[in-house]
Amino acid sequence: MDRRTFLQMAALGAGTLALPRAARALGDPSRLTVGQVEHGGRWNPRPAALRRLSWELNQRTSIETTGDAVPVRLGRPGLHRHPMLYLAGDGALPAFGEAEVAALRRHLQYGGFLLVDAADGSDGTGFDASVRRELQRLLPSSPLGRIPRDHVLYKSFYLLDQQGGRVLTHPWLEGQVLSGRLAVVYSQNDLGGAWARGPLGEWEYDCTPGGEPQRETALRLGVNIAMYALCTDYKDDAVHLPFILRRRS
């Protein structure tokens, strides 16, 4: 066994240790499994991203996940098995069919959550232009708007003041609101690119311009987004405010 082989095996061992803990919930439906929307464009540009986020959720929080994301088609049955959906893309996104828009709208209206991630870091072109068009069709009465800095999303687990991602196209997130809660969160900073980690444990992409702190922020943002999907505005309850204010001061 040469040195390279040894290092590869050691890395695989570490990866095994890093796998999600043994499932304890009453079957997979009880755990968090993100449904990744399969669309007509490049729908899975960061295949390792959600697995890594799941791993981080298992390591950092009490959330139980199944590990891998499950591909879902908007027009097909089973969409509601996954209340949290992830819509990513690299490049332009073909328009959804009417039935697909209706299915996704119903999902969100009944309490579902959609995280949209522009893997290409585009702004006004590519994925950004096409997904904005689709989101406008999806919830025409609730246009995308910048999520304020004091939103519960930034304190649902970590206290966050910055944005993370592979890039920093914009230092903010946008969202669409339904019945007082964020139903859609949109990042143009390629969160998946910052999360993605190869089978040997190496990060697949560098984070610019902030480097590793920016990646850590992206991971924390991912944790907060998942926590928000599961707990919504729990951290806005009055009982939490004194603690949060003390730590933010």
Next chain:
Amino acid sequence: MDASYNAWRLAFLAPWPRWVLALLVLAAIAAVLLSWRGLAGEPSAGRKAALLSLRAVAALAALYLLLEPAVQLLQTARVKNRLAVLVDRSRSMNFPIEPGGEARAAAAGHFLAESRIALERAGAELAVEAYGFDRDAWPADLASLARGEPARGGHTDLLRALEAVAGGSSAPGRRLAGVLLLSDGADNGALADGLGPPGRAALKALGVPVNAVAVGSEAPRDLAVERVAADDFAFVRNTVTVEATLRARGFGREDVKLVLRREGAVVAQATVRLEPAKELYTVPLSFAPDTTGTFVLTVATPVLPGEAVAENNARSFVLRVIRDRVRVLLVAGRPSWDERFLRGLLREDPNVDLVSFFILRTAGDNPGPQDQLSLIPFPVTEILGEQLRTFDAVLFVNFAYQPYRSLDIERYLPNLRDYVRGGGAFAMVGGDQSFAEGRYAGTPIGEVLAVDPAEGMGSTAESFRPRLTAEGRRHPVTSLVPGEGANEAAWSALPALPGLNLTAPLGLEGGARVLLEAPTILVRGQPAPVVAVREVGAGRTLAVTTDGSWHWGFVAAEEGLGNRAHQRFWSNALRWLVRDPELTPLQVQPERPSVEPGEPVGLSVSLRGPDYGPAPGARVAAELVSADGSSVARAEGVTGTDGTARLEFPAAPPGAYKVIASAERPGAPPERASAALAVRSSGPEDGDVAPRPQLLREIAEATGGTFSALPRSGLPELKLADPEVVEVGRRRDVPIWDRWWSLALLAAALGAEWMLRRRWGHW
């Protein structure tokens, strides 16, 4: 005079009308004046007077003849007017006339006995009618009133009694000449607050002098809870203030303790410093009711030595304690979809005040530096200790007590069990940290769970479709839509559930009922419970052995069913847990929350069927249970077409009571419901022992009667209106004008005047 006529009067028989008679009178006066004028030049006063006198006599004689006076003989009959003797027979007449003296009723009796001869003498001219009165007046025998027996009336209404005797009589047509009123004046009717302008006007309208005799002059030593001002209902956990009015007479400077009891337990107290010159004290008593329901509360003072009345030292009232919003504690072991959708549902319910605590990280998690997290310590002492009883319901969603060693949650499990037994509500929702997986078997929580979480049973990830049990088909928790068939169809249409905590059903003797079961998953040979409910002591528990109830909402919505089943199930569950009155098939309601001493207790018992419609023809029973738990009375009945039966208990001794109603329904477990009521220990007659002679004096003055007070000997002077009325029977006119001397007088006067005028040169 003819002996058959017993009266006469002067009459005029002249047939002319009045104006002719007036002209004749004027002519006579003119004749005298003309004579006086003609004598102006007469120097002799004697002559002048003689001539004028003769003219006047002549004019009068002429008038006498023209008017034809006569004596009218009359036959009359005397009708006796009435004298009403009105004697107070209310219970305040049993108090002493003065401290240490005889009872007022006895004093009034003695007075009547002594005055009887005088009244009988008056009976020659007056019809003496005797009445007793309290709230109303009734004819009575004077001799029985004179015996001065103890009085029993629960109210005193002087004005109403006076109006009754003034308006009616046993002998119609006889006019009421006056009233002799014997009372202590302790009115608690229209004149309770004194004689104001309306009362004075009402007394004047009687048109009868009221001769008042005050019985009692000085109040005996007594301490009384005279009034309690409280709202009919209060909000649970909100401070409610009861304002008690204490009346103290005959005491020096001393401290008196006033307590507010709720069904025996003291919930508030205050000390009142009595002053010799002060009678009324208003004392606020505040407390925060900790449970909902209808309660009898009693404000009481100790009975001090020498008090005239012991019964008025306590006053009971009924307070209905309701919730402003249902306060729910939701504790989740980890974020999950089940928690997410349940919390969302509760957050959107305006009737729910939700407090949530989720375990977001465990000791094995490594999120980084603590100061970069928004996490707070789990306030186990506050929520499961001090504040636990402020919650209407506690929900454990996939929450295990055991993994958090540092929190020592196990220490609070007995408190949670006692909270449930004491009337609280608890639900355990499934997951890998619930029931047997949460190691609740053998714990205090295990004692109150609605299922048996036997150790080692574990859980299953096997998908299944739940099925309603016979109990579940009619239970409000599992009623998604009205109608048994429609409800079963609604449940059948819901998506399958993904997994289950394995538990065993409890027997009926434990008060538990399985409502929904997994027919394909057997535990000890029986279908595993999915939803079960249990009555534990005064509380209720719910077990939902799956963490997939969100499938009835979010997943069902994809299949076109909407999320109504999820909403409806949890809404039903919460309402049942906190005993929403609308979900109780049997309801009992006293007709009055406070009953006067000696009055029967009426109540209505309503029963609804499994479909929540009225249940006619059902046998219902009610039991009146005293504060010490003993049964005082029992009544039974059958519900009418509206599902309601009216029952009545005989008069019960003073005190606080629970009414426990029960109903038997074919094929269904017996239903029970309870209510509270108070039988007052003292009525208005016992509240204030003081006589009110001043009120009687004012009544006498307002009606033109006399006022006097006992003790006195003999009947006082009585003012009476129009002593008698004369009726005319037949009459006869005897003329007195057609006598010879009347004409002779006229001729003589005229002749004398003529002769003298000629002699004295006046022609």
